[in-house]
Amino acid sequence: MPIFSATLGSFTSISSSFLSQSHLSPFVKTPCQWQHHYHTAKVLVSASGNTQIDQNPDSGLLQRPTPPDPLDDARQARRSSDWKAAKTYQDSKVIYNGRVEGFNSGGLLVRFYSVMGFLPFPQLSPVHASKEPEKSIQEIAQGLIGSIMSVKVILADEDNKKLIFSEKEAAWSKYSKQVNVGDIFEVRVGYVEDYGAFVHLRFPDGLYHLTGLIHVSEVSWDLIQDVRDILKVGDEVRAKVVGIDWGKSRINLSIRQLEEDPLLETLDKVIPQDGSADPDSMSGGDSGSIEPLPGLETILEELLQEDGIYDVRISRQGFEKRVVSQDLQLWLSNAPPTNQRFTLLARAGRQVQEIHLTTSLDQEGIRRALQRVLERVP
Template identity: 70%
Template sequence: MPIFSATLGSSTSFFYHSSIPFIQTSFTFPKCPYKCSLSNSINTEIQPNQDSAILQRPLVTDIDPNQLAIRQARRSSDWKAANAYKESSIIYNGRVEEYNSGGLLIRFFTILGFLPFPQLSPSHASKEPHKSIQDIAKSLVGSVLSMKVIVADEDNRKLIFSEKEAAWSKFSGRVKVGDIFEARVGSVEDYGAFVHLRFPDGLYRLTGLVHISEVSWDLVHDVRDILTEGDKLRVKVINVDREKSRIKLSIKQLEEDPLLETLDKVIPQDDSSDSDSLSDEDSSVIEPLPGLETILEELHKEDGIFDARISRQGFEKRVVSPDLQLWLSNAPPSNQRFTLLARAGRQVQEIHLTTSLDQEGIKRALQRVLERVP
């Protein structure tokens, strides 16, 4: 345990022992201005901060108790200021003093705080993608970065910053659902890929997630089979959660669903037999897809819907999703009859819907039905 120890008196030894590094020296204290004896002593434990760093300064040969009290008061005031920055989410412009294996050391008045590498803005790595994080950190020493205080714990001497949080405050207002961005893959995980968004100034300011289900219309077993760190691509914003500072992105929604408006290209139209398809004439033997029968019953309960019955069924060569999906075809209606499409795995089925509702009315009815069906 690192120890700072001094004994008050006219002449004494002072030593500071720490794991980073060991320092020993001797000096003479000035005569104590207060009533004290040689037996009085001060033993103070110094806890090095694992997330921040203790600024190493040369040991002075004289300590003025008044100056020491002033320094302690100033340091306490600076911790209060750090807490104020954290609570108000004000952006702090801090100077990079140094770096270590985990991040950057940031000057905050008399305190040194810590900015972990994962909290850096993606703009640094994206500008020079071939540089190591240590080389990037070295180049940032002496520069001033905009960041937010995310941890200010005086008791444990932890002051943590995030440049990503500051970038979110500044740039997230420019991101809306439906926007399309040029992007670069940052990292690939089992559940998806984190992708950096390129803004008009040419810098990658924010990061979003492309979930595995939004990578491709085909069923993806391993994202790494399709995406690699550093890949450049285009993505579409499908959700912005401003409370949680999260952006959801999609790659596949920039492409049309390979399943066309009807099953015309899935089911042969030349009346030839095909083991992978069933025609209207075979409708008596067609079984509805799992879960579809309940949906049809609920559709009959909706006002304005007169009839809903299954029709042709076919099999795709691809597997898009094992879950049942249902949507309204864009095919034009005929005699108040619209076409719905249901899909589960490779199976695709048409549903003929006779109704007085328009397309928007049908969509609302489908939404209500899907909310009722577990």
């Protein structure tokens, strides 16, 4: 049984001794051995090493298989090894410095050894857009080609050939340690959503490396219907760090906490009496002449049931120019007590009422009493 065949030109003269050899001898091309005739023949080599020539031109031909290219095998082995390395980078969260090779409509192409990865534009650090705010994202991407970028591998999927990078995550690892709750930053508004504004934090080097959120409730003490009425893309403001979620790489900031809550002191602080206020913005009288805010009367009655509280009455009220909250809110003033009399402030909408509380309790005792009352009142 032949193990392979090869197509050759047939020969008019070939020695019989050659055909009877048990092993193939090297061909030696000399004029006396053969003349070329270009019709098809087939040389068959048996398992024992004997050979014969099939002169049938119609017989099927078996081609010698192409040997594997060792270079292709080496490349494939290297790519497989690089995918494993990428998965290790993903699991260990180690920063990788990759070269930007190009970009498309969705992001940058970043090389990871022999594998090409992808960095979506939303995963770019804010430092680029902050440096050149007048440029489009495509113009910024064009300028990044050839640069070395610090990134983190956030997805390495060899089966689906997906390798995704994030520069934001790398920046978080480097700069988040410089951020603490209570820190105040100069920030630039990057984009605005219905629920708040995303702002970029400016660091001592003058660059914006991290992004945080100012929730709509932390923009102002005023009641805000649309954040876009207050903040616009490109605005630069000061904001205070009020929370850090290390697990989700998130920073929460507040603008309003840099402003004193108008209800932390007295009604005079809420509505300053500097001659510019409306004449009817303040009104005095006793608790009988001022109608309590909706829901407040029940709370005052319950407070009188608490031990150590002797008298509760509304002393005066005022009207703000702004609506702070539609719901009833109660605040214990920081103003020092006078003759065992503390000040409470209640507000709803634009209306603010000042309440005098005569008690033997200290501030902490009053807070606990208020908490008990609010738990009883529906």
